[in-house]
Amino acid sequence: MLKYTQLVLDHFKNPRNLGRIENPDAEATEGSIACGDMMTVYLKVDKDRIVDIKFESYGCAANIATASMMTEVVKGLTLSEARNLNWKDIVEKLGGLPKVKYHCSNLAVDTLRKAIDSYRSRREGPSPSEDGMEGGFSCPSN
């Protein structure tokens, strides 16, 4: 079986910042149904700072837990700080993840970035790509 830490299980059972924000300043969805892993992130931004964040998840326990942890971590950060978040930070915060689940933390970070980018591009027009560090997302088995 996939060995989850107690903390992962806790975030799975009691996800923080779960749900949606009505009239968010930005939102983004990443992943795909076909991959079995999908996530939506909603942001409220005030003075370049994330003042509220919520998520919805279609995915495995690791997906839910990493999303939950990600929202906890970024709440209160500036957009730039949040955008620099690495998937490894989340895995570490959770006390580790089974290797085959690393892509879940990737997905959480990717969705967050996409939301941030969409916020910025709505404000400022498309940015000269801070993106691409981790590459795009695709079904990990393919």
Add this chain to the structure above:
Amino acid sequence: MLKYTQLVLDHFKNPRNLGRIENPDAEATEGSIACGDMMTVYLKVDKDRIVDIKFESYGCAANIATASMMTEVVKGLTLSEARNLNWKDIVEKLGGLPKVKYHCSNLAVDTLRKAIDSYRSRREGPSPSEDGMEGGFSCPSN
């Protein structure tokens, strides 16, 4: 393991007609040390009838038991009767033998025949071969 009947075990533990006859009317040894199977039969003959028979055995439990059973069966028979004894008769009398042990009953019968033939040839000169029904003896594994 080799499954022996109770009767075989009894003949193994308490072989009948064991030992040698001093000044026998005939004796014969068959089998070979290399094969791990050897037997000597001693005969006392009176008026063409086996009045006493004893045996010695180098061999397995089946060897000892078949020799013992053979001596019981032929004691009192005429030489011709005895010489017609078949190895299957002995196997039957013992309530069966593991198949790989059939050659032991063969050896018992062969040794008996050899003793009878030697008795006769000493009396009458070589016989025109009543022999050969079962063929000669050779290591069963070779």
Add this chain to the structure above:
Amino acid sequence: MRVFLDNCRTTAVIDEVVEEMKKYLTDKYSRPDGLYETAQAVHEDLEGARSFFARSINASSSNEIVFTSGATESNNLALLGVARANQRHGNHIAISALEHGSVMSIVKRLEKEGFDVTIVPVNEQGILDLNVFEKSLKASTILVSVISVGHFVGSLMPLKEISEILKRQNHKIYFHTDAAEMYAKMPLDVEELGLDLVSVSGHKFHGPKGVGFLYIRKGTKIEPIMYGAESFDRRRPGGENVPGIMGMKKAAEISLKDVKDNFSKLRELQRYFIERVESEIDDVLLNGPRDDKRSPYNVNMSFSFIEGEAISLALSLEGVEVATGSACASEQLKPNYAILAIGGDHERAHGSIRFTFSRFTTKEEIDYTVDKLKGVVKWLRNISPLSPKNSGR
């Protein structure tokens, strides 16, 4: 409360089976090839077991039973052994699309050895398509392997019809079935079904792990996959796992005694389970056939908008242990091939949960499971961006 509904993966061993094994672990520990009486006694018990298993599937001789370390080994011996031994008669092998992963891996290996393999599709119920099957047969076909019961979606395969098709061919085609999910759960008659080789695993019917057997019909040309000392069975050498074999025998005796009653009992439970779920949870899809075409030991359902690993983990936190076809639950991150084979898409595979019963499954367990399942599904749908309910919240 622990409710184990993953009985198709393995089962708990019955106490009487443990007692029987204990006897052969401690007291009757001699190996059957010893020269002494205690060994002879073990030899007789072992041959008694062999003949019991032969009778249990209506085989004609106990010599047709070869003990193995389980169904995986039985499948390997059957497929590798028959294919390699019959190469000069042909190189084509046909299997169903719902074979156990071991058979799938074995035929991949055989392809590397030059064999030509056809994977015959199943219909949307998971039942072998007999027309396509018949057409797939060639003059070079030497072996057909079709699982008795689709182990993921519970479909009963038309073994008898397959063997009738095989008998109509002009040449001998060996017929193997992996009966890990059938033996001791329903009647299995090698004569009636025309089977040449049957794989069985002890731990699927409350016997021990690490032991099984392969039925090999007399006259079958087969070569071993292992070689051993002369004191061992040439077809499958090695010191016999006597405690395992005797334990498996005890488990089979217990299971076979009331195999038909138990079948009916489970059929009822299954119906009840499916009914409750279908009436109390929206957007569920039964994977595999209904009623007579389905093994009563298996229910498999997909829950839309949510993912199976999360469902099964959430259930397990309530004590309910099940399996899922979600990619996220597999080391390879691949969606279950059985769901794809019956025409399901990835989402359906990801949302699929397999509940498998045993003779000891009770109505209370079923009720408990459905109750918990409802809560879990509701909760996960609540947090899923895919749920239509979310849009309307």
Add this chain to the structure above:
Amino acid sequence: MRVFLDNCRTTAVIDEVVEEMKKYLTDKYSRPDGLYETAQAVHEDLEGARSFFARSINASSSNEIVFTSGATESNNLALLGVARANQRHGNHIAISALEHGSVMSIVKRLEKEGFDVTIVPVNEQGILDLNVFEKSLKASTILVSVISVGHFVGSLMPLKEISEILKRQNHKIYFHTDAAEMYAKMPLDVEELGLDLVSVSGHKFHGPKGVGFLYIRKGTKIEPIMYGAESFDRRRPGGENVPGIMGMKKAAEISLKDVKDNFSKLRELQRYFIERVESEIDDVLLNGPRDDKRSPYNVNMSFSFIEGEAISLALSLEGVEVATGSACASEQLKPNYAILAIGGDHERAHGSIRFTFSRFTTKEEIDYTVDKLKGVVKWLRNISPLSPKNSGR
């Protein structure tokens, strides 16, 4: 009184081992690949066992341990697997003349597959002839397999010297040992001995039958002999025999705790046994080496003028269970090859009796055995036409 002195064939399982197995048969019955917590617990125990076995032979990683159904399978996986996977590096294999029957059968099979096999002779003590061995190596040699302890005549093989010779070669030659008669009976260190593959069997050291392992040094090129589902170990698929593995671990723990003390204790018993027999029975011949070169678990003697099957059967009627090298005791009616390999003739093979001890063997049992042996030998010599004593009667 039952005195079991056939411990090289198998052993009685220790009660604590039975208890440990029971735990995994009934309570912790989940398979390690389940998604739920009980499965995770079993997974951890299983990996704990793997790492225990790795440490027990000083392997560098637990991943180098592959569980099998016993030493026969381990030998098959090692020899077939390495030979087939390394064919393009060469086709020559060297083994000793005292290999277990399984290795003998495996190399016969490999010969059919085109491999070139050298059976390296042993000296009259049953110890591999290192000169001949070194000369037998070729540029095409890919694999050497030498048994740790000659299982019939008890000779300790010069494993370290062999691996030194192998290291002097210009190319990699894999070194396998069948350690069924060594593991848990004496220290075994894969680093010190330079071993690449080691076969072990649970039932040789008071563990269960039907389970064993193969140590495979990291980096070894090997192909499986069985193929399985993706959830299983690729090197050896199939539902893990968890109760067997955990029982084997418990048995190894118990045995290894005092392995050196036990070694010394048995060395004493062995000396005592040999001394008594040699001084109280005429015309006996010790088969195999004396003292340090011999495993303390084994005594093998030939009794002139009489035959081993009869000796062992007569002994068993007194409760003493042993093995013999007599042709009459083998299904194939062939004299034991180990006795022939050490230069003995057929008579010596036919008259040979193997007494093998366990950690539980006592002085009382030895005394009882020698007493009974004296009677049996006397009686059988009495009825043998070969006995010189008979001539003088």
